[in-house]
Amino acid sequence: MRPAPFAYERVESVEEMLEALARADGEGAAVLLAGGQSLIPRLNARLVRPRRVIDIDGIAALDHLELDQELRVGALCRHWRLEEATSLDGPWAALREAAAHVGLHPVRTRGTFGGSLAHADPAAELPLAAVTYGAEIELRSRAGQRRVAAEEFFRGPHRTALGPGEAIVGARFPSPKPDGVSAFAEVSRRVVGWPLAAVCVVLHAAEGVIQGARVGLGAVGPAPRRAIEAERLLEGSALESSAIDAAAVAAARACAPAVADGVDEDTRRDMVEALVRRTLAGLAGAVW
Amino acid sequence: MDVLRTEFTLNDMPIEVTLPVRATLADAIRSTGATGTRVGCEEGICGSCTVLLDGRPARACLMLAAQARGREIRTVEGLAAGGRLHPVQESFRRHRALQCGYCTPGFMMLAVGLLEREPNASPERVRAVLASNLCRCTGYAPIVDAVLAAQQALAGEVI
Numbered sequence: 001m002r003p004a005p006f007a008y009e010r011v012e013s014v015e016e017m018l019e020a021l022a023r024a025d026g027e028g029a030a031v032l033l034a035g036g037q038s039l040i041p042r043l044n045a046r047l048v049r050p051r052r053v054i055d056i057d058g059i060a061a062l063d064h065l066e067l068d069q070e071l072r073v074g075a076l077c078r079h080w081r082l083e084e085a086t087s088l089d090g091p092w093a094a095l096r097e098a099a100a101h102v103g104l105h106p107v108r109t110r111g112t113f114g115g116s117l118a119h120a121d122p123a124a125e126l127p128l129a130a131v132t133y134g135a136e137i138e139l140r141s142r143a144g145q146r147r148v149a150a151e152e153f154f155r156g157p158h159r160t161a162l163g164p165g166e167a168i169v170g171a172r173f174p175s176p177k178p179d180g181v182s183a184f185a186e187v188s189r190r191v192v193g194w195p196l197a198a199v200c201v202v203l204h205a206a207e208g209v210i211q212g213a214r215v216g217l218g219a220v221g222p223a224p225r226r227a228i229e230a231e232r233l234l235e236g237s238a239l240e241s242s243a244i245d246a247a248a249v250a251a252a253r254a255c256a257p258a259v260a261d262g263v264d265e266d267t268r269r270d271m272v273e274a275l276v277r278r279t280l281a282g283l284a285g286a287v288w
Numbered sequence: 289m290d291v292l293r294t295e296f297t298l299n300d301m302p303i304e305v306t307l308p309v310r311a312t313l314a315d316a317i318r319s320t321g322a323t324g325t326r327v328g329c330e331e332g333i334c335g336s337c338t339v340l341l342d343g344r345p346a347r348a349c350l351m352l353a354a355q356a357r358g359r360e361i362r363t364v365e366g367l368a369a370g371g372r373l374h375p376v377q378e379s380f381r382r383h384r385a386l387q388c389g390y391c392t393p394g395f396m397m398l399a400v401g402l403l404e405r406e407p408n409a410s411p412e413r414v415r416a417v418l419a420s421n422l423c424r425c426t427g428y429a430p431i432v433d434a435v436l437a438a439q440q441a442l443a444g445e446v447i
């Protein structure tokens with residue numbers, strides 16, 4: 001099917017985008033189109049019928065990826081760039097791995113970081129990574145700019161903190177400890193399918209003792225969330241198997257998966273437990 | 289109805305199309321008479337519309353025609369050269385990697401995009417990338433065989 005008719009407007013700069021958004025606000029139902037890998041299927045199926053489509057795909061200033069002390073990802077950074085960024089290792093490896101799991105190989109050619117955050121699918125990998133790393137999402141409107149912690153940005157399935165006239169311009173990931181390690185894993189029906197459960201872990205240790213742990217869970221609740229109790233159990237441990245077990249059980253208890261895709265709640269909890277155990281066991285060698 | 293003129297490169301030829309704004313890149317390509325690019329699901333799942341966008345595989349159904357402005361698109365029509373099939377095409381033929389053929393151009397572009405960028409891709413990597421597209425006929429094994437054999441053939445050509 002083809003989308004219902006809409007007015008089309010292409011913008012070339014952030015300022016033009018914000019102008020167009022502000023103007024469209026009066027007429028309602030305008031959408032920003034970036035890579036289109038989630039939006040175009042919804043347009044084609046007429047699940048959304050915007051009056052106006054503002055095409056931001058060509059705003060070169062938003063297509064960047066910069067790593068120094070912190071990591072800055074532009075809203076139009078394509079998934080393949082994160083996937084192929086070999087500088088993203090150690091503490092950043094989980095982010096790269098998360099990007100490599102988004103959609104399908106040809107979808108990662110076009111799909112954008114900001115698009116994935118704005119779409120806010122509860123099972124999406126990059127929102128999970130943003131929450132786990134404690135990223136701040138940068139929003140702009142004609143009225144100004146603000147930063148929202150990823151944990152507050154995702155409000156529920158396809159619901160975010162974006163206000164009227166606001167657009168995502170990028171995100172800042174604070175620097176993890178340089179000797180940190182990280183891992184990402186998910187369970188899905190096919191290698192290329194949506195995850196039924198996803199786990200993102202970032203750790204740093206000193207002399208074999210975990211100083212800081214972040215454990216994020218995706219696809220098992222209305223929005224990605226950290227498993228705070230599991231993090232607490234890991235900190236101060238030596239990642240010994242009893243600590244790993246306790247954290248895995250705590251993470252499984254912390255999530256609220258729905259029955260979906262014929263998979264019941266308990267099974268998805270078991271997946272979380274297995275994924276946490278697997279990622280932590282995989283990292284244990286690097287920590288000791 | 290709103291129409292828009294868009295210029296892009298299709299198989300090394302400059303192309304200009306004037307289409308309704310809601311037309312997809314797949315519509316734009318097919319409107320030029322290059323109908324090798326197939327349209328199946330129109331929601332990004334099947335991959336029969338896969339083309340190369342500046343050298344990387346992309347779904348032509350998940351892009352507005354207007355978004356192709358200034359980009360370089362390659363389709364199955366651009367594979368054969370000088371009356372000779374591309375090694376990937378030749379390999380598909382030899383390994384019987386197609387039956388009805390509907391998925392074939394999409395699979396070929398997916399494979400060409402991978403093998404050009406990653407000539408040394410491992411068999412696991414080849415399989416993982418090929419999992420992006422659907423085939424209802426072959427059961428996939430002949431497609432995987434064809435692409436792995438084409439990889440060998442291409443490596444031989446370079447030497």
Ligand code: FES
Nearest residue numbers: 328329330335349
């Ligand atoms: S028609 Fe484009 S993916 Fe199916």
Ligand code: FES
Nearest residue numbers: 387389423424425
């Ligand atoms: S050959 Fe028929 S769908 Fe693949």
